[in-house]
Amino acid sequence: MLKNLKGIIFDVHKTLVDDSGFPRERIWKLLLQSGAKFSMTEYYRLYDDLTKRLFNWAEIGNFIKIREIHKKRLVELYQRYNVKRDIEQDINYLWHSMGESKIYPEVPYVLKFLQKKFKIGLLSNADNDDPLIDILLKKEFLFDVIITSEAAKAYKPKPIIFEKILSEMNCQKHQVIMVGDSQVSDVLGAKNFGIKVAWINRTTEVLREDYPKPGYQISDLRQLIDIIEI
Numbered sequence: 001m002l003k004n005l006k007g008i009i010f011d012v013h014k015t016l017v018d019d020s021g022f023p024r025e026r027i028w029k030l031l032l033q034s035g036a037k038f039s040m041t042e043y044y045r046l047y048d049d050l051t052k053r054l055f056n057w058a059e060i061g062n063f064i065k066i067r068e069i070h071k072k073r074l075v076e077l078y079q080r081y082n083v084k085r086d087i088e089q090d091i092n093y094l095w096h097s098m099g100e101s102k103i104y105p106e107v108p109y110v111l112k113f114l115q116k117k118f119k120i121g122l123l124s125n126a127d128n129d130d131p132l133i134d135i136l137l138k139k140e141f142l143f144d145v146i147i148t149s150e151a152a153k154a155y156k157p158k159p160i161i162f163e164k165i166l167s168e169m170n171c172q173k174h175q176v177i178m179v180g181d182s183q184v185s186d187v188l189g190a191k192n193f194g195i196k197v198a199w200i201n202r203t204t205e206v207l208r209e210d211y212p213k214p215g216y217q218i219s220d221l222r223q224l225i226d227i228i229e230i
Contacts, residue, residue, distance in 0.1 A: 002196070003229045007119035007144075007171045011156075011180030015200055015221075016111075017132045019101040023070075023094045027077060030090060036081035050076055057125060057155040057185055065150055066127045067095060098131035103139065110221040111141055114228075121145040123165045123178070125155045125185055145169050156182070157189025177215075179224060183207060187214050198224055 013019055024047050031038070050073045071091050078085060114120060126133060126148045133146065145168040152161040166173065177196040180186025183205075190197045191212040199207075199214035200221065207213065216227050 001229050002177060002227055004175070005118060005177060005228060006175035007121060007169045008114055008224075008228075009121040009123050009165060009169075009176055009178045009195075011178075011182065011186050012122060012124040012126060012130070012132050012136070014181040014202065015179060015186075016107050017101050017103055017135055019098060019132060022098055022101065026094055026097060027074065030085065031077070031081055031083060034081075034083045034085060036083050038081060046080060047073075047077065058157055058188075060155060063149075063153045063155075066125065066130070067091065070094065096131065099135060101132055101135060103135060104221065106220055106222050108139070108141075110224065113225060115142060119144045119169050119171065121147065121165050121169050121176075123147050123156065123161065123180075125149045156180075156185035157192065159189075159193050162189065162193040162195060177228075179221070183211055187211060198227065 010016055024044070027047070028040075028043055031043070054069050054073050071087065074091055074094070075087060077083075078087070111120065120143050122133065122136075122143050122145070124130065124133065124147075127150045128148050130148065133148070136143075145165060147161065147165040147168060149155045149161065152164045154160045156162070166176065169176070173194045177198055178186055178190035179198045179200060180190075181200050181202065183199070187197050187199050187207075188211050191214070197214040198216040198218055200218050202219055218224060218227075
């Protein structure tokens with residue numbers, strides 16, 4: 001059981017908010033509407049390959065906004081299928097449609113419970129106007145600190161973004177735990193920085209052997225309450 005914690009840092013995507021599959025299916029429909037000819041298997045493979053390459057946080061050089069990375073992927077897909085569409089109009093549609101994502105069912109209870117004793121931070125590879133963060137704020141969840149990659153001009157797993165949230169929360173490394181789903185951004189990033197990690201693995205993903213092991217592995221945020229001394 002974890003003792004003497006002062007703060008808990010949460011990731012957003014696939015940790016607090018379920019954006020599974022976004023925006024793969026919506027782009028697929030846009031391509032079909034434009035008359036593109038392709039197999040579902042081919043499209044999924046191309047989409048997943050582009051996503052893996054473009055959203056490789058540890059390898060991105062100069063900082064750019066997440067929206068621009070989404071745009072790069074869309075441009076490459078349209079070029080691949082020779083589709084002529086208004087990129088800005090479509091990226092606006094895709095961006096705002098993220099607001100239809102759902103908060104995981106246990107989140108309201110867990111956040112309300114933990115906020116009674118701990119400082120709660122959000123740390124996300126996201127733009128300042130990220131629709132998923134907006135979903136949480138519209139539900140009136142209270143966070144002591146929110147740090148986005150746009151605000152830090154860096155992405156997890158880089159140390160600077162972890163330094164920024166610790167400074168804003170007025171916490172030391174040993175006083176917090178990072179809770180997130182990404183093996184790269186959350187597990188590797190936090191562990192390398194010296195922060196304890198609870199990896200939320202909702203999909204029974206296998207941990208890479210070359211990555212550090214998280215201190216805790218959970219499949220539901222309610223399990224976090226069981227490992228923290230309240």
